[in-house]
Amino acid sequence: ASACPVEVPSEYDFGIGKRKAIYVPYPQAVPLAACIDPQACIGCARCAEACPADAVRLEQEPQxxxxxxxxxxVATGWQPFDATRKEEYGFGRYRDVITTLQMERMLNASGPTKxxxxxxxxxxxxxxxxxxxxxGSRDQTVGNPYCSRIxxxxxxxxxxxxxxxxxxxxVTIYYIDIRACGEGYEEFYIRAQKLGINFVRSRVSGIQEGEDGRLSLLFEDTLTGEIKRAKHDLAVLSVGLEPDSNAEVLGNLLGLSRRPDRFFEIAHPKMRPVEAHIDGVFIAGCASGPKEIPISIAQGSAAAAKAVKLLHRGVLELEPTSAYVDPEKCIECKLCVDICPKKAISAKSPAYVDEAACKGCGSCAAACPVDAIxxxxxxxxxxMAQVQAATEVKREFPLIVAFLCNWCSYGAADLAGTSRIxxxxNARNIRVMCSARVDPSFVLEALRRGADGVLIAGCRIGECHYRDGNYQALQRVNVLKGVLEKVGLDPGRVKIVWCAASEGEIYAQDLREFIAELKEMGPVGxxxxxRKDGEHPEPSARSEEESRKP
Structure with a gap:
Protein backbone atom coordinates (compact mmCIF):
# COMPACT_ATOMS: atom_id res chain seq x y z
CA ALA A 1 0.00 0.00 0.00
CA SER A 2 2.88 2.40 0.70
CA ALA A 3 3.97 2.12 -2.94
CA CYS A 4 0.55 3.08 -4.30
CA PRO A 5 0.36 6.73 -5.46
CA VAL A 6 -3.45 6.92 -5.36
CA GLU A 7 -5.43 8.10 -2.33
CA VAL A 8 -9.23 8.04 -2.05
CA PRO A 9 -11.70 8.52 0.84
CA SER A 10 -11.72 5.56 3.22
CA GLU A 11 -15.02 3.72 3.66
CA TYR A 12 -13.81 2.40 7.01
CA ASP A 13 -13.31 5.98 8.20
CA PHE A 14 -16.63 7.01 6.62
CA GLY A 15 -14.98 9.53 4.34
CA ILE A 16 -12.99 11.57 6.88
CA GLY A 17 -9.79 9.58 6.30
CA LYS A 18 -7.88 8.40 3.24
CA ARG A 19 -6.79 5.01 1.94
CA LYS A 20 -4.78 3.75 -1.01
CA ALA A 21 -6.16 2.00 -4.10
CA ILE A 22 -4.64 -1.21 -2.70
CA TYR A 23 -5.52 -1.60 0.96
CA VAL A 24 -6.53 -3.87 3.83
CA PRO A 25 -10.24 -3.08 4.43
CA TYR A 26 -9.81 -2.80 8.23
CA PRO A 27 -7.37 -4.04 10.89
CA GLN A 28 -9.52 -7.03 11.90
CA ALA A 29 -10.30 -8.15 8.33
CA VAL A 30 -10.60 -11.89 7.73
CA PRO A 31 -8.55 -12.88 5.83
CA LEU A 32 -6.00 -10.19 6.70
CA ALA A 33 -5.08 -9.56 3.07
CA ALA A 34 -4.98 -6.54 0.82
CA CYS A 35 -7.45 -5.96 -1.99
CA ILE A 36 -7.46 -3.63 -4.98
CA ASP A 37 -10.18 -1.08 -5.66
CA PRO A 38 -10.70 -1.36 -9.45
CA GLN A 39 -12.47 2.00 -9.52
CA ALA A 40 -9.46 3.80 -8.05
CA CYS A 41 -6.55 1.75 -9.45
CA ILE A 42 -4.68 3.43 -12.32
CA GLY A 43 -2.82 0.26 -13.30
CA CYS A 44 0.68 1.55 -12.59
CA ALA A 45 1.69 -1.85 -11.14
CA ARG A 46 3.87 -0.29 -8.42
CA CYS A 47 2.18 -2.48 -5.82
CA ALA A 48 3.12 -5.61 -7.78
CA GLU A 49 6.72 -4.45 -8.08
CA ALA A 50 6.95 -3.67 -4.36
CA CYS A 51 5.45 -6.98 -3.15
CA PRO A 52 8.26 -9.33 -2.03
CA ALA A 53 5.93 -12.35 -2.09
CA ASP A 54 4.76 -11.71 -5.65
CA ALA A 55 1.17 -11.94 -4.33
CA VAL A 56 -0.40 -9.14 -6.40
CA ARG A 57 -2.33 -10.27 -9.49
CA LEU A 58 -3.55 -7.26 -11.45
CA GLU A 59 -5.03 -9.47 -14.17
CA GLN A 60 -7.19 -11.48 -11.75
CA GLU A 61 -10.86 -11.65 -12.78
CA PRO A 62 -13.96 -12.10 -10.60
CA GLN A 63 -15.02 -15.71 -10.06
CA VAL A 74 -28.22 -14.50 6.89
CA ALA A 75 -26.22 -11.86 8.78
CA THR A 76 -26.20 -8.99 6.31
CA GLY A 77 -26.09 -6.35 9.05
CA TRP A 78 -27.08 -2.77 8.41
CA GLN A 79 -26.00 0.43 6.78
CA PRO A 80 -26.15 3.96 8.23
CA PHE A 81 -28.89 6.32 7.18
CA ASP A 82 -27.71 8.69 4.45
CA ALA A 83 -27.67 12.00 6.32
CA THR A 84 -27.74 14.01 3.08
CA ARG A 85 -31.44 13.10 2.87
CA LYS A 86 -32.02 15.48 5.79
CA GLU A 87 -31.02 18.58 3.83
CA GLU A 88 -31.90 20.92 6.69
CA TYR A 89 -28.88 19.67 8.64
CA GLY A 90 -26.38 20.53 5.92
CA PHE A 91 -24.45 17.26 5.97
CA GLY A 92 -22.22 17.25 2.90
CA ARG A 93 -22.43 21.07 2.65
CA TYR A 94 -20.96 22.05 5.98
CA ARG A 95 -17.68 20.33 6.82
CA ASP A 96 -18.31 20.61 10.55
CA VAL A 97 -21.49 18.53 10.36
CA ILE A 98 -20.50 14.88 10.76
CA THR A 99 -22.19 11.60 11.70
CA THR A 100 -21.87 9.43 14.80
CA LEU A 101 -19.78 6.91 12.88
CA GLN A 102 -17.34 9.59 11.78
CA MET A 103 -17.10 10.70 15.41
CA GLU A 104 -16.33 7.09 16.37
CA ARG A 105 -13.36 7.10 14.00
CA MET A 106 -12.21 10.49 15.28
CA LEU A 107 -12.18 9.23 18.86
CA ASN A 108 -10.20 6.13 17.90
CA ALA A 109 -6.46 6.43 18.49
CA SER A 110 -5.83 4.65 15.17
CA GLY A 111 -8.32 6.86 13.34
CA PRO A 112 -7.62 9.65 10.85
CA THR A 113 -7.22 12.31 13.58
CA LYS A 114 -5.29 10.04 16.00
CA GLY A 136 -33.23 9.07 10.06
CA SER A 137 -35.08 7.26 12.86
CA ARG A 138 -38.57 7.85 14.26
CA ASP A 139 -39.08 10.00 11.19
CA GLN A 140 -42.03 9.47 8.86
CA THR A 141 -40.67 11.99 6.35
CA VAL A 142 -37.84 9.62 5.36
CA GLY A 143 -39.89 6.44 5.68
CA ASN A 144 -38.26 5.23 8.91
CA PRO A 145 -40.83 5.40 11.73
CA TYR A 146 -38.93 2.86 13.84
CA CYS A 147 -36.40 3.45 16.63
CA SER A 148 -32.86 2.33 15.75
CA ARG A 149 -32.25 1.31 19.39
CA ILE A 150 -28.50 1.96 19.51
CA VAL A 171 -21.26 18.98 25.06
CA THR A 172 -25.01 19.10 24.38
CA ILE A 173 -27.30 16.25 23.34
CA TYR A 174 -30.51 17.28 21.54
CA TYR A 175 -32.94 14.38 21.99
CA ILE A 176 -36.59 13.39 21.52
CA ASP A 177 -36.49 10.71 24.22
CA ILE A 178 -33.49 9.04 25.82
CA ARG A 179 -34.19 5.32 25.51
CA ALA A 180 -31.77 3.78 28.00
CA CYS A 181 -33.58 0.49 28.53
CA GLY A 182 -30.80 -2.13 28.57
CA GLU A 183 -28.91 -3.60 31.49
CA GLY A 184 -26.81 -0.85 33.07
CA TYR A 185 -28.00 1.73 30.53
CA GLU A 186 -29.86 3.95 32.99
CA GLU A 187 -26.79 4.13 35.22
CA PHE A 188 -24.74 5.05 32.13
CA TYR A 189 -27.20 7.86 31.39
CA ILE A 190 -26.96 9.18 34.94
CA ARG A 191 -23.17 9.09 34.73
CA ALA A 192 -23.31 11.27 31.61
CA GLN A 193 -25.42 13.83 33.47
CA LYS A 194 -22.95 13.90 36.35
CA LEU A 195 -20.10 14.61 33.91
CA GLY A 196 -21.83 17.88 32.98
CA ILE A 197 -23.23 16.88 29.61
CA ASN A 198 -26.24 19.03 28.71
CA PHE A 199 -29.50 17.44 27.60
CA VAL A 200 -32.08 19.44 25.63
CA ARG A 201 -35.38 17.78 24.76
CA SER A 202 -36.03 18.89 21.19
CA ARG A 203 -35.71 18.02 17.54
CA VAL A 204 -33.42 20.44 15.76
CA SER A 205 -35.23 21.95 12.78
CA GLY A 206 -32.18 23.22 10.93
CA ILE A 207 -28.46 23.98 10.92
CA GLN A 208 -26.83 26.98 9.28
CA GLU A 209 -23.21 28.02 9.08
CA GLY A 210 -22.59 31.56 10.28
CA GLU A 211 -20.11 34.12 8.98
CA ASP A 212 -17.80 33.22 11.84
CA GLY A 213 -17.71 29.63 10.60
CA ARG A 214 -19.62 28.26 13.59
CA LEU A 215 -22.81 26.25 13.29
CA SER A 216 -26.13 27.78 14.36
CA LEU A 217 -28.85 25.33 15.44
CA LEU A 218 -32.52 26.30 15.44
CA PHE A 219 -34.72 24.22 17.74
CA GLU A 220 -37.74 24.19 20.01
CA ASP A 221 -37.19 23.27 23.63
CA THR A 222 -40.19 20.97 24.04
CA LEU A 223 -40.06 21.21 27.85
CA THR A 224 -40.51 25.00 27.85
CA GLY A 225 -42.08 25.52 24.42
CA GLU A 226 -39.48 28.16 23.53
CA ILE A 227 -37.85 28.55 20.11
CA LYS A 228 -34.11 28.90 20.60
CA ARG A 229 -30.79 29.10 18.78
CA ALA A 230 -27.45 27.71 19.87
CA LYS A 231 -23.97 27.87 18.37
CA HIS A 232 -21.52 24.98 18.23
CA ASP A 233 -18.18 24.20 16.60
CA LEU A 234 -19.17 20.66 15.64
CA ALA A 235 -22.53 18.96 15.05
CA VAL A 236 -22.75 15.16 15.25
CA LEU A 237 -25.76 13.56 13.56
CA SER A 238 -26.83 10.36 15.29
CA VAL A 239 -27.87 8.50 12.14
CA GLY A 240 -30.20 5.53 12.33
CA LEU A 241 -29.87 1.98 11.05
CA GLU A 242 -31.27 0.86 7.71
CA PRO A 243 -31.19 -2.57 6.02
CA ASP A 244 -28.11 -3.38 3.99
CA SER A 245 -28.44 -2.22 0.39
CA ASN A 246 -28.11 -5.81 -0.87
CA ALA A 247 -30.84 -7.16 1.42
CA GLU A 248 -33.56 -6.94 -1.22
CA VAL A 249 -31.54 -8.89 -3.78
CA LEU A 250 -30.61 -11.56 -1.24
CA GLY A 251 -34.19 -11.76 0.00
CA ASN A 252 -35.48 -12.40 -3.50
CA LEU A 253 -32.76 -15.00 -4.07
CA LEU A 254 -33.57 -16.96 -0.90
CA GLY A 255 -37.31 -16.33 -0.93
CA LEU A 256 -37.25 -14.37 2.34
CA SER A 257 -40.00 -11.93 3.19
CA ARG A 258 -39.33 -8.46 4.55
CA ARG A 259 -41.20 -6.36 7.07
CA PRO A 260 -42.59 -2.89 6.35
CA ASP A 261 -39.32 -1.44 7.71
CA ARG A 262 -37.49 -3.48 5.01
CA PHE A 263 -35.60 -5.72 7.45
CA PHE A 264 -35.99 -9.50 7.07
CA GLU A 265 -39.00 -11.07 8.75
CA ILE A 266 -38.40 -13.90 11.22
CA ALA A 267 -40.71 -16.88 11.69
CA HIS A 268 -41.93 -15.81 15.15
CA PRO A 269 -40.65 -12.98 17.38
CA LYS A 270 -40.84 -15.07 20.57
CA MET A 271 -40.70 -18.75 19.68
CA ARG A 272 -38.43 -18.67 16.60
CA PRO A 273 -36.41 -15.43 16.82
CA VAL A 274 -33.53 -16.52 14.54
CA GLU A 275 -35.41 -18.68 12.04
CA ALA A 276 -36.68 -17.61 8.65
CA HIS A 277 -39.93 -18.89 7.19
CA ILE A 278 -37.80 -21.04 4.89
CA ASP A 279 -36.45 -24.17 6.58
CA GLY A 280 -32.67 -24.28 6.84
CA VAL A 281 -32.31 -20.48 6.69
CA PHE A 282 -31.48 -18.57 9.87
CA ILE A 283 -31.32 -14.83 10.47
CA ALA A 284 -29.02 -13.15 12.98
CA GLY A 285 -28.14 -9.65 14.11
CA CYS A 286 -29.38 -6.51 12.41
CA ALA A 287 -30.53 -8.43 9.34
CA SER A 288 -33.84 -8.81 11.20
CA GLY A 289 -33.95 -5.29 12.63
CA PRO A 290 -31.92 -2.74 14.62
CA LYS A 291 -30.42 -4.14 17.80
CA GLU A 292 -27.52 -3.79 20.21
CA ILE A 293 -24.25 -5.74 20.00
CA PRO A 294 -25.05 -8.15 22.89
CA ILE A 295 -28.31 -9.19 21.23
CA SER A 296 -26.57 -9.60 17.88
CA ILE A 297 -23.94 -11.84 19.50
CA ALA A 298 -26.63 -13.92 21.19
CA GLN A 299 -28.55 -14.29 17.94
CA GLY A 300 -25.40 -15.23 16.05
CA SER A 301 -24.68 -17.96 18.59
CA ALA A 302 -28.28 -19.18 18.44
CA ALA A 303 -28.30 -19.26 14.64
CA ALA A 304 -24.99 -21.16 14.58
CA ALA A 305 -26.29 -23.68 17.12
CA LYS A 306 -29.45 -24.27 15.11
CA ALA A 307 -27.46 -24.69 11.90
CA VAL A 308 -25.11 -27.21 13.58
CA LYS A 309 -28.08 -29.13 14.96
CA LEU A 310 -29.63 -29.30 11.50
CA LEU A 311 -26.40 -30.47 9.87
CA HIS A 312 -25.58 -32.95 12.64
CA ARG A 313 -28.78 -34.91 12.05
CA GLY A 314 -27.71 -35.75 8.53
CA VAL A 315 -31.30 -36.29 7.37
CA LEU A 316 -34.34 -34.07 6.92
CA GLU A 317 -37.82 -34.97 8.06
CA LEU A 318 -40.25 -34.00 5.31
CA GLU A 319 -43.91 -33.21 5.75
CA PRO A 320 -46.06 -35.91 4.10
CA THR A 321 -48.71 -33.29 3.32
CA SER A 322 -46.81 -31.77 0.41
CA ALA A 323 -48.41 -30.55 -2.80
CA TYR A 324 -47.87 -31.95 -6.28
CA VAL A 325 -48.64 -30.72 -9.80
CA ASP A 326 -50.58 -32.55 -12.49
CA PRO A 327 -48.49 -31.65 -15.57
CA GLU A 328 -51.36 -32.36 -17.96
CA LYS A 329 -53.59 -29.74 -16.30
CA CYS A 330 -51.02 -27.02 -15.54
CA ILE A 331 -51.43 -23.93 -17.74
CA GLU A 332 -48.25 -22.24 -16.38
CA CYS A 333 -50.10 -19.22 -15.01
CA LYS A 334 -47.55 -19.01 -12.14
CA LEU A 335 -50.20 -18.08 -9.59
CA CYS A 336 -48.99 -20.90 -7.34
CA VAL A 337 -45.42 -19.55 -7.54
CA ASP A 338 -46.52 -16.13 -6.32
CA ILE A 339 -48.78 -17.42 -3.56
CA CYS A 340 -46.51 -20.04 -1.92
CA PRO A 341 -45.31 -18.71 1.47
CA LYS A 342 -42.31 -21.08 1.47
CA LYS A 343 -41.20 -20.35 -2.11
CA ALA A 344 -41.34 -24.10 -2.71
CA ILE A 345 -42.80 -23.87 -6.23
CA SER A 346 -40.66 -23.12 -9.27
CA ALA A 347 -41.97 -21.55 -12.45
CA LYS A 348 -40.93 -24.37 -14.72
CA SER A 349 -42.89 -25.97 -17.53
CA PRO A 350 -45.04 -27.17 -15.86
CA ALA A 351 -44.77 -25.77 -12.33
CA TYR A 352 -42.61 -27.85 -10.01
CA VAL A 353 -43.05 -28.35 -6.24
CA ASP A 354 -39.92 -28.87 -4.15
CA GLU A 355 -41.27 -31.36 -1.64
CA ALA A 356 -38.33 -30.73 0.71
CA ALA A 357 -39.41 -27.11 1.06
CA CYS A 358 -43.21 -27.58 0.88
CA LYS A 359 -44.97 -27.56 4.26
CA GLY A 360 -48.39 -28.57 3.00
CA CYS A 361 -50.47 -25.48 3.77
CA GLY A 362 -52.51 -26.12 0.62
CA SER A 363 -52.85 -22.49 -0.39
CA CYS A 364 -51.59 -23.27 -3.89
CA ALA A 365 -54.18 -26.03 -4.34
CA ALA A 366 -57.00 -23.69 -3.33
CA ALA A 367 -55.74 -20.93 -5.63
CA CYS A 368 -55.11 -22.96 -8.79
CA PRO A 369 -57.74 -21.94 -11.37
CA VAL A 370 -57.64 -25.31 -13.18
CA ASP A 371 -57.20 -27.66 -10.19
CA ALA A 372 -53.76 -28.69 -11.43
CA ILE A 373 -52.34 -28.80 -7.88
CA MET A 384 -65.06 -33.28 -0.68
CA ALA A 385 -65.88 -36.73 0.72
CA GLN A 386 -66.01 -35.25 4.22
CA VAL A 387 -68.27 -32.43 3.01
CA GLN A 388 -70.63 -34.97 1.47
CA ALA A 389 -70.65 -37.08 4.63
CA ALA A 390 -71.28 -34.02 6.81
CA THR A 391 -74.32 -32.98 4.76
CA GLU A 392 -75.74 -36.41 4.03
CA VAL A 393 -78.20 -36.26 6.92
CA LYS A 394 -79.63 -33.00 8.21
CA ARG A 395 -81.00 -33.66 11.68
CA GLU A 396 -80.80 -30.13 13.10
CA PHE A 397 -81.10 -26.54 12.00
CA PRO A 398 -78.94 -24.73 11.20
CA LEU A 399 -76.46 -27.24 9.83
CA ILE A 400 -72.93 -25.82 9.70
CA VAL A 401 -69.91 -27.22 7.91
CA ALA A 402 -66.81 -25.90 9.72
CA PHE A 403 -63.33 -25.93 8.19
CA LEU A 404 -60.83 -25.71 11.05
CA CYS A 405 -57.12 -24.93 10.82
CA ASN A 406 -54.97 -27.79 12.12
CA TRP A 407 -52.70 -25.54 14.18
CA CYS A 408 -55.11 -23.27 16.04
CA SER A 409 -58.88 -23.45 15.61
CA TYR A 410 -59.01 -27.27 15.49
CA GLY A 411 -57.13 -27.28 18.78
CA ALA A 412 -59.52 -24.66 20.15
CA ALA A 413 -62.53 -26.81 19.22
CA ASP A 414 -60.88 -29.82 20.83
CA LEU A 415 -60.07 -27.80 23.96
CA ALA A 416 -63.68 -26.62 24.16
CA GLY A 417 -64.77 -30.25 24.29
CA THR A 418 -62.21 -31.44 26.83
CA SER A 419 -62.91 -28.38 28.99
CA ARG A 420 -66.64 -29.17 29.04
CA ILE A 421 -67.49 -25.83 27.45
CA ASN A 426 -74.73 -27.90 14.84
CA ALA A 427 -71.19 -27.82 13.41
CA ARG A 428 -69.63 -30.65 11.42
CA ASN A 429 -65.89 -30.08 11.79
CA ILE A 430 -63.46 -30.76 8.94
CA ARG A 431 -59.75 -30.39 9.67
CA VAL A 432 -57.52 -28.67 7.12
CA MET A 433 -53.84 -27.80 7.49
CA CYS A 434 -54.51 -24.08 7.03
CA SER A 435 -57.50 -21.85 6.48
CA ALA A 436 -55.93 -20.99 3.11
CA ARG A 437 -56.52 -24.63 2.08
CA VAL A 438 -60.28 -24.01 1.90
CA ASP A 439 -61.12 -24.00 -1.80
CA PRO A 440 -64.23 -21.97 -2.70
CA SER A 441 -65.53 -25.14 -4.35
CA PHE A 442 -65.66 -26.81 -0.90
CA VAL A 443 -67.88 -24.01 0.40
CA LEU A 444 -70.16 -24.03 -2.63
CA GLU A 445 -70.51 -27.81 -2.46
CA ALA A 446 -71.49 -27.64 1.22
CA LEU A 447 -74.17 -25.02 0.50
CA ARG A 448 -75.38 -26.93 -2.56
CA ARG A 449 -75.86 -30.04 -0.44
CA GLY A 450 -77.99 -28.23 2.10
CA ALA A 451 -75.63 -26.79 4.70
CA ASP A 452 -77.16 -23.60 6.11
CA GLY A 453 -73.78 -22.01 6.70
CA VAL A 454 -70.05 -22.54 6.35
CA LEU A 455 -67.61 -21.53 9.07
CA ILE A 456 -63.90 -21.10 8.32
CA ALA A 457 -61.71 -20.75 11.42
CA GLY A 458 -58.00 -19.99 11.25
CA CYS A 459 -55.12 -18.74 13.35
CA ARG A 460 -55.21 -15.18 14.60
CA ILE A 461 -54.12 -12.55 12.10
CA GLY A 462 -50.34 -12.25 12.28
CA GLU A 463 -49.95 -15.66 13.94
CA CYS A 464 -50.47 -18.01 10.99
CA HIS A 465 -48.25 -21.10 11.10
CA TYR A 466 -47.59 -20.54 7.40
CA ARG A 467 -47.12 -16.75 7.75
CA ASP A 468 -50.02 -15.32 5.75
CA GLY A 469 -52.46 -18.17 5.08
CA ASN A 470 -55.23 -16.48 7.05
CA TYR A 471 -54.87 -13.32 4.94
CA GLN A 472 -55.29 -15.41 1.80
CA ALA A 473 -58.33 -17.15 3.28
CA LEU A 474 -59.88 -13.79 4.16
CA GLN A 475 -59.39 -12.51 0.61
CA ARG A 476 -61.01 -15.60 -0.89
CA VAL A 477 -63.95 -15.41 1.51
CA ASN A 478 -64.57 -11.77 0.63
CA VAL A 479 -64.62 -12.64 -3.09
CA LEU A 480 -66.86 -15.63 -2.40
CA LYS A 481 -69.33 -13.46 -0.49
CA GLY A 482 -69.70 -11.31 -3.58
CA VAL A 483 -70.42 -14.39 -5.69
CA LEU A 484 -73.07 -15.61 -3.23
CA GLU A 485 -74.75 -12.22 -3.24
CA LYS A 486 -74.92 -12.20 -7.03
CA VAL A 487 -76.60 -15.60 -7.16
CA GLY A 488 -79.12 -14.57 -4.51
CA LEU A 489 -77.72 -16.18 -1.35
CA ASP A 490 -77.02 -14.16 1.77
CA PRO A 491 -73.21 -13.70 1.96
CA GLY A 492 -73.54 -13.97 5.73
CA ARG A 493 -73.89 -17.74 5.29
CA VAL A 494 -70.11 -17.88 5.02
CA LYS A 495 -68.21 -16.67 8.06
CA ILE A 496 -64.50 -16.53 8.83
CA VAL A 497 -63.18 -16.23 12.39
CA TRP A 498 -59.81 -16.35 14.15
CA CYS A 499 -58.76 -18.00 17.40
CA ALA A 500 -55.69 -19.47 19.06
CA ALA A 501 -55.44 -23.12 20.10
CA SER A 502 -55.93 -22.08 23.73
CA GLU A 503 -59.14 -20.15 23.04
CA GLY A 504 -61.80 -22.84 23.26
CA GLU A 505 -64.32 -20.44 24.78
CA ILE A 506 -63.82 -17.94 21.94
CA TYR A 507 -64.43 -20.66 19.35
CA ALA A 508 -67.58 -21.74 21.18
CA GLN A 509 -68.82 -18.14 21.33
CA ASP A 510 -68.14 -17.59 17.61
CA LEU A 511 -70.12 -20.73 16.84
CA ARG A 512 -73.06 -19.63 19.03
CA GLU A 513 -73.14 -16.24 17.32
CA PHE A 514 -73.05 -17.81 13.85
CA ILE A 515 -75.92 -20.15 14.74
CA ALA A 516 -78.00 -17.17 15.91
CA GLU A 517 -77.30 -15.33 12.65
CA LEU A 518 -78.27 -18.35 10.54
CA LYS A 519 -81.52 -18.79 12.46
CA GLU A 520 -82.47 -15.24 11.49
CA MET A 521 -81.74 -16.00 7.82
CA GLY A 522 -83.67 -19.26 7.77
CA PRO A 523 -82.71 -22.49 5.98
CA VAL A 524 -80.40 -22.24 3.00
CA GLY A 525 -82.34 -21.31 -0.12
CA ARG A 531 -86.66 -13.66 -4.62
CA LYS A 532 -88.81 -16.00 -6.71
CA ASP A 533 -91.90 -14.76 -4.88
CA GLY A 534 -90.99 -11.15 -5.70
CA GLU A 535 -89.31 -10.21 -2.44
CA HIS A 536 -85.80 -8.75 -2.32
CA PRO A 537 -84.23 -9.64 1.00
CA GLU A 538 -81.33 -7.48 2.11
CA PRO A 539 -78.10 -9.17 3.18
CA SER A 540 -77.55 -9.32 6.92
CA ALA A 541 -75.88 -6.26 8.42
CA ARG A 542 -73.08 -8.41 9.79
CA SER A 543 -72.29 -9.91 6.39
CA GLU A 544 -72.14 -6.43 4.86
CA GLU A 545 -69.71 -5.36 7.54
CA GLU A 546 -67.51 -8.42 7.00
CA SER A 547 -67.50 -7.94 3.23
CA ARG A 548 -65.87 -4.55 3.72
CA LYS A 549 -62.92 -6.02 5.60
CA PRO A 550 -59.58 -5.78 3.78
Missing part, protein backbone atom coordinates in the same frame (compact mmCIF):
# COMPACT_ATOMS: atom_id res chain seq x y z
CA UNK A 64 -18.38 -17.34 -9.49
CA UNK A 65 -18.14 -20.05 -6.83
CA UNK A 66 -20.83 -22.67 -6.29
CA UNK A 67 -21.21 -24.25 -2.87
CA UNK A 68 -23.50 -27.05 -1.73
CA UNK A 69 -24.67 -26.19 1.77
CA UNK A 70 -27.06 -27.67 4.29
CA UNK A 71 -27.90 -24.42 6.09
CA UNK A 72 -27.69 -20.68 5.48
CA UNK A 73 -27.20 -17.95 8.10
CA UNK A 115 -8.00 10.36 18.63
CA UNK A 116 -8.30 14.16 18.50
CA UNK A 117 -11.84 15.57 18.21
CA UNK A 118 -11.42 18.44 15.77
CA UNK A 119 -13.63 20.62 13.61
CA UNK A 120 -12.79 19.43 10.06
CA UNK A 121 -13.01 22.95 8.63
CA UNK A 122 -10.23 24.32 10.85
CA UNK A 123 -8.45 21.27 12.22
CA UNK A 124 -8.72 22.77 15.71
CA UNK A 125 -10.07 21.05 18.81
CA UNK A 126 -13.85 21.57 18.95
CA UNK A 127 -14.80 23.64 21.98
CA UNK A 128 -18.55 23.08 21.67
CA UNK A 129 -20.14 19.91 20.32
CA UNK A 130 -23.81 19.14 19.59
CA UNK A 131 -25.19 15.61 19.26
CA UNK A 132 -28.47 15.45 17.31
CA UNK A 133 -30.52 12.33 18.00
CA UNK A 134 -32.93 10.38 15.77
CA UNK A 135 -31.54 11.51 12.41
CA UNK A 151 -28.32 5.70 18.79
CA UNK A 152 -29.01 7.04 22.29
CA UNK A 153 -26.36 4.89 23.94
CA UNK A 154 -23.83 5.51 21.15
CA UNK A 155 -24.16 9.27 21.62
CA UNK A 156 -23.97 8.93 25.40
CA UNK A 157 -20.77 6.91 25.02
CA UNK A 158 -19.15 9.33 22.58
CA UNK A 159 -20.22 12.35 24.61
CA UNK A 160 -18.64 10.84 27.73
CA UNK A 161 -15.41 10.05 25.89
CA UNK A 162 -15.24 13.64 24.68
CA UNK A 163 -15.99 15.03 28.15
CA UNK A 164 -13.40 12.81 29.81
CA UNK A 165 -10.72 13.80 27.30
CA UNK A 166 -11.68 17.48 27.12
CA UNK A 167 -13.36 18.43 30.43
CA UNK A 168 -13.81 22.07 29.37
CA UNK A 169 -15.60 21.20 26.11
CA UNK A 170 -19.28 22.10 26.05
CA UNK A 374 -53.50 -31.17 -5.18
CA UNK A 375 -52.21 -32.40 -1.82
CA UNK A 376 -50.92 -35.87 -1.00
CA UNK A 377 -52.96 -35.73 2.20
CA UNK A 378 -56.00 -33.49 2.77
CA UNK A 379 -56.60 -33.82 -0.96
CA UNK A 380 -59.57 -32.31 -2.78
CA UNK A 381 -61.17 -35.74 -3.03
CA UNK A 382 -60.75 -36.44 0.69
CA UNK A 383 -62.15 -33.07 1.75
CA UNK A 422 -71.13 -26.02 26.40
CA UNK A 423 -71.91 -25.12 22.80
CA UNK A 424 -74.43 -26.39 20.22
CA UNK A 425 -73.76 -29.50 18.15
CA UNK A 526 -84.87 -19.17 1.76
CA UNK A 527 -83.48 -16.11 -0.01
CA UNK A 528 -83.96 -17.71 -3.41
CA UNK A 529 -87.57 -18.59 -2.60
CA UNK A 530 -88.27 -15.02 -1.47
Missing amino acids: DIKLNVGAII GEVVAPSSGKIAGSIAFLQCV CCMASLKNAQLVKEKYPDTD DMRFFSDQQI QYPT TELKK
